[in-house]
Amino acid sequence: MATKKTTVLILGAALLATAGCAKKRPEVLPPAPGETGTAAPGTGMNDGNVGTGSVPGSAEDFRRSVQSDTVNFELDSYDIDPTARAILDGQATWLAQYPATRITIEGHADERxxxxxxxxxxxxxxxxxxxYLVARGISADRITTISYGKERPLGGSGEAAWAQDRRAVTVVVS
Structure with missing residues (x-):
């Protein structure tokens, strides 16, 4: 009887310890990739200056200048493959040109x-x-990361949709 109580207490303590480790969802999520808000006046973005091009070092300039803001991953993997290396090399080159620019890298997974x-x-x-970007010379202080897990799918179910959901997206913050 005593060993049964001891076992129950140990299992209960282990359950409480692991429950405290769960990552809490932020109360307010930033806008999803592709959702655009109105930029502050005078930033050169959404200020009515059509045809003037993007402001150097801006999020628009980043998206225009690099091969992609997104790297994709294989199922249950976080390895940087040659395609991802090429994309991140381009991002590192752009970030080196704008040392005051900060980024957030969003990690995503498919719905499974x-x-x-x-x-x-x-x-x-x-x-x-x-x-990878830090290894290419970008200061770690300029990069924050966040994981959305499966909370922000790009759409649909099935292997083609899931392949798009397995990604890391680089977002220019400032």
Whole structure:
């Protein structure tokens, strides 16, 4: 009887310890990729100056100048493959030109798996991209990461949609 109570207490303590480790969802999520808001006046973005081009060092300039703001991953993977390397090399070159620019790398996963697993996988994907950029000479202080797990799918179900959801997206913050 005493061993049964001891076992129950140990299992209860272990359950409480692991429950405290769960990553909490932020109360307010930033806009999803592709959603655009109105920029502040005078920033050169959305200020009515059609045809003048983007402001150097801006988010628009970044998207226009690099091959892609997104690197994709294989199923259950956060390894940087040759295609991702080429994309991140271009991002690193652009970031080196604008040393005051800060970025956020968003990690994403497809809809399969638990919420907790996908949050952890998205975190590993974002940090994998961050570590690659840091290895290419970009200061880690300029890069923040966030994981959305499976919370922001690009749309649909099926292998083609899931392949697009397995990604890390670089977003210019300032």
């Amino acid at each position: 798996g638990t919420r907790e697993y996908n949050l952890a996988l998205g975190d590993r994907r974002a940090n994998s991209a961050k570590n």
